């Protein structure tokens with residue numbers, strides 16, 4: 089019998105909770121994965137999101153000027169590390185379970201979509217989009233345009249990107265675990281060689297790009313108080329919208 093798809097945030101919360109139990113020595117890991125609409129699957133790195141930051145994260149966080157908005161903070165490893173370093177930071181995430189976990193490790197976090205009413209609009213000096221979060225919403229230019237409205241004049245977005253040649257595309261994905269699947273939702277991937285035109289479309293300028301421990305990051309700058317000039321460049325859609 090096929091089980092009905094669950095709302096993605098519901099299944100994600102359950103998977104986080106199961107992973108926490110597993111890390112506490114109670115039960116197996118959930119063996120969760122991400123399925124792309126073209127059929128490819130990838131493991132869902134829940135233990136990484138629940139673990140500490142690594143050396144590459146530390147290099148990026150070192151460049152973050154407070155106050156920092158951690159967009160899609162998940163269980164809050166980056167926000168918690170920033171606060172431990174004395175840098176005021178706020179995590180924002182759709183998942184109430186993730187937000188609870190983030191608060192439990194010392195981060196300030198709120199359960200909210202980045203597209204909803206986020207506090208401090210136009211005052212954040214840095215916005216983080218780490219570990220694939222440039223994909224949130226499935227429209228990276230739209231997301232970056234939203235980020236530009238949240239940042240202070242001359243603020244910076246620090247964004248993690250895919251390897252050169254790994255592709256820049258919009259897709260749809262779902263979460264899968266034994267006995268459960270989520271509904272499909274929009275996601276996107278942006279490689280380091282694809283960020284220029286997307287940032288330009290959102291009115292942001294690519295500054296420094298860095299490769300650390302096999303990961304790639306770019307800083308995107310808000311030019312100044314005038315955010316009205318938005319150059320529209322269509323993003324190639326590799327996958328059909330569906331299913």
Ligand SMILES: C[S@@+](CC[C@H](N)C(=O)[O-])C[C@H]1O[C@@H](n2cnc3c(N)ncnc32)[C@H](O)[C@@H]1O
Pocket residue numbers: 100136137138159160161162163164165166180181182183186200201202203218219220221224225
């Ligand atoms: C790839 S996980 C990243 C977790 C965390 N940044 C980390 O690296 O440990 C993506 C996160 O984005 C959150 N998310 C998805 N859509 C969102 C939205 N519209 N607004 C805020 N958070 C969102 C998900 O709930 C999830 O926690």
